[in-house]
Amino acid sequence: xxxxxxxxxxxxxxxxxxxxxxxxxxxxxxxxxxxxxxxxxxxxxxxxxxxxxxxxxxxxxxxxxxxxxxxxxxxxxxxxxxxxxxxxxxxxxxxxxxxxxxxxxxxxxxxxxxxxxxxxxxxxxxxxxxxxxxxxxxxxxxxxxxxxxxxxxxxxxxxxxxxxxxxxxxxxxxxxxxxxxxxxxxxxxxxxxxxxxxxxxxxxxxxxxxxxxxxxxxxxxxxxxxxxxxxxxxxxxxxxxxxxxxxxxxxxxxxxxxxxxxxxxxxxxxxxxxxxxxxxxxxxxxxxxxxxxxxxx
Amino acid sequence: xxxxxxxxxxxxxxxxxxxxxxxxxxxxxxxxxxxxxxxxxxxxxxxxxxxxxxxxxxxxxxxxxxxxxxxxxxxxxxxxxxxxxxxxxxxxxxxxxxxxxxxxxxxxxxxxxxxxxxxxxxxxxxxxxxxxxxxxxxxxxxxxxxxxxxxxxxxxxxxxxxxxxxxxxxxxxxxxxxxxxxxxxxxxxxxxxxxxxxxxxxxxxxxxxxxxxxxxxxxxxxxxxxxxxxxxxxxxxxxxxxxxxxxxxxxxxxxxxxxxxxxxxxxxxxxxxxxxxxxxxxxxxxxxxxxxxxxxxxxxxxxxxxxxxxxxxxxxxxxxxxxxxxxxxx
Numbered sequence: 001x002x003x004x005x006x007x008x009x010x011x012x013x014x015x016x017x018x019x020x021x022x023x024x025x026x027x028x029x030x031x032x033x034x035x036x037x038x039x040x041x042x043x044x045x046x047x048x049x050x051x052x053x054x055x056x057x058x059x060x061x062x063x064x065x066x067x068x069x070x071x072x073x074x075x076x077x078x079x080x081x082x083x084x085x086x087x088x089x090x091x092x093x094x095x096x097x098x099x100x101x102x103x104x105x106x107x108x109x110x111x112x113x114x115x116x117x118x119x120x121x122x123x124x125x126x127x128x129x130x131x132x133x134x135x136x137x138x139x140x141x142x143x144x145x146x147x148x149x150x151x152x153x154x155x156x157x158x159x160x161x162x163x164x165x166x167x168x169x170x171x172x173x174x175x176x177x178x179x180x181x182x183x184x185x186x187x188x189x190x191x192x193x194x195x196x197x198x199x200x201x202x203x204x205x206x207x208x209x210x211x212x213x214x215x216x217x218x219x220x221x222x223x224x225x226x227x228x229x230x231x232x233x234x235x236x237x238x239x240x241x242x243x244x245x246x247x248x249x250x251x252x253x254x255x256x257x258x259x260x261x262x263x264x265x266x267x268x269x270x271x272x273x274x275x276x277x278x279x280x281x282x283x284x285x286x287x288x289x290x291x292x293x294x295x296x297x
Numbered sequence: 298x299x300x301x302x303x304x305x306x307x308x309x310x311x312x313x314x315x316x317x318x319x320x321x322x323x324x325x326x327x328x329x330x331x332x333x334x335x336x337x338x339x340x341x342x343x344x345x346x347x348x349x350x351x352x353x354x355x356x357x358x359x360x361x362x363x364x365x366x367x368x369x370x371x372x373x374x375x376x377x378x379x380x381x382x383x384x385x386x387x388x389x390x391x392x393x394x395x396x397x398x399x400x401x402x403x404x405x406x407x408x409x410x411x412x413x414x415x416x417x418x419x420x421x422x423x424x425x426x427x428x429x430x431x432x433x434x435x436x437x438x439x440x441x442x443x444x445x446x447x448x449x450x451x452x453x454x455x456x457x458x459x460x461x462x463x464x465x466x467x468x469x470x471x472x473x474x475x476x477x478x479x480x481x482x483x484x485x486x487x488x489x490x491x492x493x494x495x496x497x498x499x500x501x502x503x504x505x506x507x508x509x510x511x512x513x514x515x516x517x518x519x520x521x522x523x524x525x526x527x528x529x530x531x532x533x534x535x536x537x538x539x540x541x542x543x544x545x546x547x548x549x550x551x552x553x554x555x556x557x558x559x560x561x562x563x564x565x566x567x568x569x570x571x572x573x574x575x576x577x578x579x580x581x582x583x584x585x586x587x588x589x590x591x592x593x594x595x596x597x598x599x600x601x602x603x604x605x606x607x608x609x610x611x612x613x614x615x616x617x618x619x620x621x622x623x624x625x626x627x
Contacts, residue, residue: 187404
């Protein structure tokens with residue numbers, strides 16, 4: 001019975017209006033924190049998309065006359081050791097974080113869904129092989145795996161996306177596989193077989209759409225951790241290469257040297273990372289409660 | 298009804314499931330789900346298949362449709378054995394046999410509209426598309442007593458009875474000659490049960506297909522079936538015309554089964570409960586006649602030899618040693 005019928009779940013949650021704005025309004029007042037998280041996410045995306053308009057300086061322009069300037073009207077969040085505007089760098093850093101977050105989550109989920117669907121649907125030795133590989137991947141922490149990957153691939157934006165996506169695959173494929181196993185036994189899948197439908201078509205038409213709700217929940221939950229992983233990788237010097245503004249790198253450049261003399265260099269990128277992760281997690285939690293109440297802890 | 302040309306002939310159907318255990322997943326036992334079942338079904342006939350839960354009724358249904366591969370035996374549809382057919386060879390055969398499941402909530406994909414669900418068989422077999430498909434689906438909706446404007450609704454917007462009507466419409470879409478009904482009304486309210494049963498009967502009159510009707514509710518089976526087969530622990534113990542079976546049950550198990558039904562007829566003499574205990578495990582079925590552990594007429598022969606289905610009168614077959622296979626307790 002893992003086939004989540006989220007419309008009926010919604011009604012059980014009390015949302016009598018099952019369509020349009022009324023439902024959204026109802027959910028917003030019921031999940032205040034989740035709405036707050038969604039608001040942060042929207043802000044984050046909007047910032048990334050319109051970075052050129054919001055940023056007041058070019059994030060890469062070096063201005064030696066104003067090195068390590070403290071926050072002022074000219075430089076809202078101060079400048080770094082090269083005289084670059086911190087506010088502009090954080091705004092542009094949102095682009096990197098968003099690109100890595102969405103890119104690697106999308107990539108990891110796509111491959112994970114594919115692997116999970118095949119594994120759950122075919123079972124037998126295919127499943128066995130996939131599951132043992134998954135076990136191995138899951139025995140290593142996300143960050144360690146990503147570290148090894150970037151070290152092997154070299155630091156660049158696409159490589160970072162790939163490096164963070166790969167450790168996501170096992171998590172996603174596990175969830176999809178478990179769902180597929182349950183769905184495979186559902187009478188509507190049996191009915192499709194008795195109609196004479198091919199297995200591939202059953203997997204795509206009947207199994208896949210019914211695994212989407214848990215997938216959305218999982219993807220949102222993972223979004224925060226991918227952003228955090230990117231920041232950690234960059235902090236360790238293996239993420240986005242210089243001079244592009246990544247929140248993690250901004251931290252690592254300044255943490256040791258300037259934490260006492262220019263704390264704004266540490267505080268503001270830190271706040272940006274925390275806010276982005278906090279927002280996605282709040283939203284992810286609310287989404288999980290709405291779409292998949294059985295996971296409520 | 299037995300003189301009609303058989304549409305479906307099932308012979309010595311066996312389905313065993315391996316029970317695996319331990320670290321090495323070794324086979325530690327065998328579930329004898331279906332253990333040598335034979336019956337035939339004529340054109341336009343309804344054969345009721347009754348028995349307790351776990352006696353293998355549903356496995357028979359699924360094997361007949363080859364949703365489950367049998368261990369051995371033959372299943373002939375219009376005289377041709379379908380067991381050796383490959384998956385692609387089965388595809389055209391599937392058009393002539395369909396199934397209606399017990400749980401109308403789980404047998405419809407929650408993410409598809411009712412119209413898409415009913416139209417899907419047409420798409421899969423390339424029978425109709427576009428407007429022609431819509432028209433055909435609307436026609437099917439009318440046939441099962443649904444409104445065509447409900448085609449765009451999702452399954453959760455329907456009641457249980459309506460959902461079962463959608464399932465029936467889906468089964469009708471390909472114009473089958475055999476519809477297997479696996480407890481189609483067990484999950485429904487009593488008032489709805491009657492409606493669905495009557496719908497099934499009306500549809501049979503209009504289209505002339507056969508039903509293999511599985512149920513544990515004898516009243517339902519009595520209403521819809523022409524002949525009734527009684528299963529116990531993977532075997533058919535008695536098979537006869539409906540009126541004959543209900544008036545003159547011969548197998549002690551059938552007698553016990555009938556005696557346990559509450560009858561809404563005060564003139565009908567109630568038999569005393571005749572069995573106690575539980576159904577033995579199909580993992581280790583009793584030797585000889587599977588019913589001997591609970592039978593009140595048990596004789597020594599029952600424990601050793603397994604009785605075959607033998608004709609005890611015109612078309613009335615019983616598998617029992619009593620009185621040389623007549624099943625009548627002496």
